[in-house]
Amino acid sequence: MSETPKIGRTREEMAQRVAQDIADGSYVNLGIGIPELVARFVPEGRELVYHTENGLLGMGPSPAEEDADPELINAGKRHVTANPGASYFHQADSFAMIRGGHLDLCVLGALQVAKNGDLANWSTGGKDAIPAVGGAMDLVAGVKSIYVITTHTTKTGEPKLVDACTYPLTGLGVVTRVYTDLAVIDVTPDGFRLVELSPGVDFEYVARRTGAPLLPALEGAHA
């Protein structure tokens, strides 16, 4: 498949699109990378509480460089702040929040998402790769909803939404919805179903770049 031309949503627009779907008052964990951008686009009037699995609930934005504290960081090891109402806790409590189903939503990046919701996002399985997993397997096992935010295809044009993952799995049947540059797609018992096309993108264009059948949006569907 040829390289995907520059149409569809930018990284920021993808993050903004996800932010629209997060309910006021949600407890949310944002993965490293594009998911982190979601926090910038929360609509006016909604208050979300961000969890970072290294031990902070109520994470705020990055501070000015001169205010950075090496002991106040997020899971991506970036300097952050603590919002009013925040709390610190140890790792066993942090993952009790995750595994115990107390968080409403987690937004993660992906290498591959399968039509049954299987997720691969921690390793390409390369022989020379240094394996590292962090908290991804716990997050997908325990958080109520798992949204994936990713480009629709790889840099070389391979689909990331696939029939079955070929990379090592992070979790089985865990993804509920995928936000890409081209579309918003639900993972349903029948497979991938379109929710919404990005502006200027048509159904055929998305279907051709999806590695499994793409069902059309339901009549009157709203994201």
Add this chain to the structure above:
Amino acid sequence: MIDKRTASAHEALADVRDGDTIMVGGFGEAGSPIELLHALIDQGAKDLTVVSNNCGSGEVGLAALLKAERVSKVICSFPRTANSTIFPELYRAGKIELELVPQGTLAERIRAGGAGVPAFYTPSAVGTPLAEGKETRDFDGRTYILEHGLTADFTLIKARAADTHGNVLYNKTARNFSPVMAMAGRATVVQAQSVVDAGALDPETVVTPAIFVDRVVHVAEPAHESELIAAGVAYP
């Protein structure tokens, strides 16, 4: 009179033996007990198993202990980090064994070990390569894997404050693994920025109760990994 203060980091670690398992607190540089790690390098014990979320950065702290080839195995969730070159080199050269554990499973294995629970079932990693060879059991229609508790000969942690009995407070996200690791160490050694008399800490705010702590070392101005790296420090 209970007084767990120890004169120096070196004295606190004098009895570490070859082959010991060492838990090391910290997530990235937050909470990494750099001064205790440097004292452990000086002490010389080898063939250690290290339990820690990461494997350190640059050539200071935990990365320096690895570089000195004192560690034969790490039990870890995320061994590579920005500025981490030592672990990847040792791993590719086949000089260090890695047991990769999901972060939440790592925390719970340590908590269980410290709490006298030998094993537990968890949903994390079911169906993934990290579940291969592990016992499974279904509860209410869902599959879980059996994971075993972890304990250690020594636990090394960094604190904001400790009292002479060994009650401990932490600083922000530097708390991370330290409270559960304190529970799981046969000998838990705390380096604390301030050390106060018993009674000076409000019992309502104590995070790690003193029973989990054996030795307290006063390190008034602890180094941060990133600052040492920026200054070009390589230990020793």
